[in-house]
Amino acid sequence: MPPVRRAHVRWRRPRGGTATFADSRRAAVTIEDGLATLASLASVGVQLGASNTRADEPLEQSRLLAAVRYRTLIEQIPAVTFLASLSGGKNEIYVSPQIESLLGFTQEEWVSDPVLWYRQTHPDDRDRVSQKFGALCLTGAPFRDVVRVMTRGGETVWVHAEARLVRDEEGQLLFLQGVGFDVSDQYRAREAHEELIREQAARAEADRERDRLREILSGLPAAITLLRGPEHTIEFLNPVAQALTGGNTDALGKPFREVFAEFAEVSQAIFDQVLSTGQPVSARELRIGCPDGQLARFFNFICQPLSDDRGQLLLAHAVEVTELVRARREVEEALRLRDEFLSIASHELRTPIATLQVQAQLMTRRAHRGDVDALRIQEAFGVVNGQAARLSRLVHQLLDVSRLETGKLELERETTDLVPLVDQLVANTQATCAWHTIDLELPESLEAYVDALRVEQVITNLLDNAVKYSPNGGDIQVVLARGDDEHAELSVRDHGLGIPPEKRADIFERFYQAHGSGSRSGLGLGLYVSRQIVEMHGGSICAEFPMDGGSRFVVRLPLNT
Incomplete structure (x- = not known):
């Protein structure tokens, strides 16, 4: 752009106090010089006294022409220029028309309101701007700052403003002049850049926090998953959770319900509740069904809600307590069985004791009356002997259970011919049950390396059960045979009550009674002790249930050690 030719105007204040025009010539000057000239024309005014002659008219025309040129130049530059008086009264002398395109106020509105500039200054900048303008007036130091100014519509613009004091040749203060450039685009770009940097820093810090969190979660002895969105997409799995997937390496990015199908039914409602309420939800001893019959x-x-720079997350935390639940249930079952056993034992022990007491009282009364004969004594002692034997069996069963639980039950094995042993036990049983017929099949001889007393205990228990649970009498088959080259096999078959299907799985458990309490009840220890003794010999015992009713118990014992 070619240089603009400007007129340099110099003013002189005579002793009389009236400013007069002294000189004018064309020269290249600065915008600030032009502002000074324009301000002088606007604020001081050129008064042509009555004494002026026609010779002064060319000078006046030159001055007015220079003023027009300055105004034209100033009003075309892309900035707001302003002049302000520092004396009382009206402060604003002049503002360029760019004020309207910048802030939405006309020149007249801006000049006519002396505090409009202060009101439109951003509240956060007012104190700083006032202090700097005060320093300008007191010290003469130039004002230079970027100020936020509010437009008529309430928007914010950034203005780079500069101002200085203008004095005459004698140092007298004339006015304040300044210029303001719209630097909003620069500052918005800078703010956007700074905001981008802040966002990047925040995102980096969030990433670091996320990495630290995941490192912590990876070391926890619980299954931890981070889920996002309504589909509960998996974003993170720690090693414990990874193990629950069965080693699935493609779990990330998939919905939770696909990866943890066994959890889906119970967890879906929990996840939805957390998302809808924003509150954590917990569930204790949540039962998870397992496939393949496990x-x-x-x-x-x-499950609790979390959030990051990408939105809402769900943190699912699961600790397996299967062993604790099973252990607690075993304890509860043991306590239940203990209470049941105490109830049964008290009943079973009370019955023979009561019978003994009755017999003793009866014999005592008869003795007092002298009504005692050999036959009645024999009958009474028979009852006493039978009940004493029953008490003995109950006590021995309890002792056997105690020895089995503590590992103190020992076998005293020797080579024993099982044929005479079984034959004698069947004969003893047959002698006490007239309503039953026991059919016995025996080989000539069958030796085995066993504890004869303990095997006798097992066979006696099976025979007693066959009689007890065949209340209407009937046939009982007992068969002893060589099962193979290494085992002897004994079977006891009755045609009695049998065992209900739903109870068959537990008949060898401690204190279990398939038919409940009653006249045929016991301690529920016979089959339990029998199984333990047979297994200590290295053999096995099982129950079969023929279609025509009753039960068949089969014992297999090794012939040699």
Whole structure:
């Protein structure tokens, strides 16, 4: 752009106090010089006294022409220029028309309101701007700052403003002049850049926090998953959770329900509740069904909401408590069985004791009356002997259970011919049960390396059960045979009550009674002790249930050690 030719105007204040025009010539000057000239024309005014002659008219015309040129130049530059008086009264002398395109106020509105500039200054910048303008007036130091100014519509613009004081040749203060450039685009770009940097820093810090969190979660002895969105997409799995997937390496990015199908049914409602309420939800001993017929597993489950720069997350925390639940249930079952056993034992022990007492009282009364004969004494002692034997069996069963539980039950094995042993036990049983017929099949001889007393205990228990649970009498078959080259096999078959199908799986358990309490009840220890003795010999015992009713118990014992 070619240089603009400007007129340099110099003013002189005579002793009389009236400013007069002294000189004018064309020269290249700065915008600030032009502002000074324009301000002088606007604020001081050129008064042509009555004494002026026609010779002064060319000078006046030159001055007015220079003023027009300055105004034209100033009003075309892309900035707001302003002049302000520092004396009382009206402060604003002049503002360029760019004020309207910048802030939405006309020149007249801006000049006519002396505090409009202060009101439109951003509240956060007012104190700073006032202090700097005060320093300008007191010290003469130039004002230079970027100020936020509010437009008529309430928007914010950034203005780079500069101002200085203008004095005459004698140092007298004339006015304040300044210029303001719209630097909003620069500052918005800078703010956007700074905001981008802040966002990047925040995102980097969030990533670091996320990495630290995941490192912590990876070391926890619980299954941890991070889920996002309504589909509960998996974003993170720690090693414990990874193990629950069965080693699935493609779990990330998939919905939770696809990866943890066994958890889906119980967890879906929990996830939805957390998302809808924003509150954590916990569930204790959540039962999870397992495929392939495996036993159920139990988990303490907690789900809580989280958030990051990408939105809402769910943290699912699961601790397996299957062993604790099973152990507690075993304890509860043991306590139940203990209470049941104490009830049964008290009943079973009370019955023979009561019978003994009755017989003793009866014999005492008869003795007092002298009504005692040999036959009645024999009958009474028979009852006493039978009940004493029953008490003895009950006590021995309890002792056997105690020895089995503590590992103190020992076998005293020797080579024993099982044929005479079984034959004698069947004969003893047959002698006490007239309503039953026991059919016996025996080989000539069958030796085995066993504890004869303990095997006798097992066979006696099976024979007693066959009689007890055949209340209407009937046939009982007992067969002893060589099962193979290494085992002897004994079977006891009755045609009695049998065992209900739903109870068959537990008949060898401690204190279990398939038919409940009653006249045929016992301690529920006979089959339990029998199984333990047979297994200690290295053999096996099982129950079969023929279609025509009753039960068949089969014992297999090794012939040699």
